[in-house]
Amino acid sequence: MKTLKFIIPVIFLAMGTIFYACEKEEAELQQTEEISQEVLEKLESLHFNTSDVSFGTVELPDGSEFNAYIIEGDIAMTAEQLEAMKILDIREKQYRTYNLVTNNQTIDVIGYTGSGNALSSKMQTALQWAINNYNRLDLGLYFNLTFGTDYQSKDIVVYQVSGPAGGMAGFPSGGAPYKWVQIFSGIDSYDTDVVEHVITHEIGHCVGLRHTDWATRASCGGSGEDANPYGAVHIPGTPTGYDASSLMKACFNGSEDGEFGYYDEVALEYLY
Numbered sequence: 001m002k003t004l005k006f007i008i009p010v011i012f013l014a015m016g017t018i019f020y021a022c023e024k025e026e027a028e029l030q031q032t033e034e035i036s037q038e039v040l041e042k043l044e045s046l047h048f049n050t051s052d053v054s055f056g057t058v059e060l061p062d063g064s065e066f067n068a069y070i071i072e073g074d075i076a077m078t079a080e081q082l083e084a085m086k087i088l089d090i091r092e093k094q095y096r097t098y099n100l101v102t103n104n105q106t107i108d109v110i111g112y113t114g115s116g117n118a119l120s121s122k123m124q125t126a127l128q129w130a131i132n133n134y135n136r137l138d139l140g141l142y143f144n145l146t147f148g149t150d151y152q153s154k155d156i157v158v159y160q161v162s163g164p165a166g167g168m169a170g171f172p173s174g175g176a177p178y179k180w181v182q183i184f185s186g187i188d189s190y191d192t193d194v195v196e197h198v199i200t201h202e203i204g205h206c207v208g209l210r211h212t213d214w215a216t217r218a219s220c221g222g223s224g225e226d227a228n229p230y231g232a233v234h235i236p237g238t239p240t241g242y243d244a245s246s247l248m249k250a251c252f253n254g255s256e257d258g259e260f261g262y263y264d265e266v267a268l269e270y271l272y
């Protein structure tokens with residue numbers, strides 16, 4: 001049975017589709033056991049895709065953990081955060097959360113190098129490239145990157161945890177970006193460009209970007225049919241249909257170039 005775990009990523013590779021977060025089977029098991037109808041209805045009303053919701057723990061660099069719902073594969077949200085999320089009652093489509101980061105600020109990002117959760121050298125390079133992606137744009141947010149272990153005062157901490165290729169983050173709250181970006185060890189076997197893609201994507205969540213194909217999960221092999229056209233806030237000037245070049249697709253593949261799609265830039269420049 002042990003080999004099964006290695007076969008699964010190979011199958012995904014062959015399919016060209018990689019889910020960000022892991023423990024799919026475990027997640028589905030937990031979904032029936034722990035995700036209440038009330039939670040699913042709240043998520044539905046917030047226009048998240050409820051076909052992939054699990055309840056799990058997020059491990060921090062100091063070894064502590066917190067419990068969170070894992071939504072659309074790589075978005076962690078605590079029960080309190082979910083409770084606090086505003087239900088949208090406007091008929092708009094799209095792709096950012098209601099929660100944004102306060103504009104015109106410097107965001108201090110640290111690439112964690114402490115034992116146990118240190119980024120590999122490839123991940124460190126990819127993180128630098130990801131930060132460059134943001135700083136190349138003319139945003140009101142400036143990202144200041146350092147590497148080290150002194151993360152308490154930082155706004156975003158990027159660290160490695162063991163797991164299949166992918167990552168996990170969350171959404172801003174109180175005007176601050178989501179702090180914890182987990183990068184799963186399995187991504188280290190991919191090109192630096194793919195790692196850059198994953199890190200840029202997770203930081204996108206930290207500043208409030210949602211999955212561009214949240215309704216259909218087309219990038220994950222979904223049907224392409226809109227689950228629910230109302231809800232999440234549409235960013236003007238961006239397409240409502242599937243945009244294969246978006247860095248904020250729900251799933252990625254092994255040939256991602258790590259660069260923003262045109263409309264990702266439109267979205268970020270509109271928001272910030």
Ligand SMILES: [Zn+2]
Pocket residue numbers: 020074075201205211249250
């Ligand atoms: Zn994501």
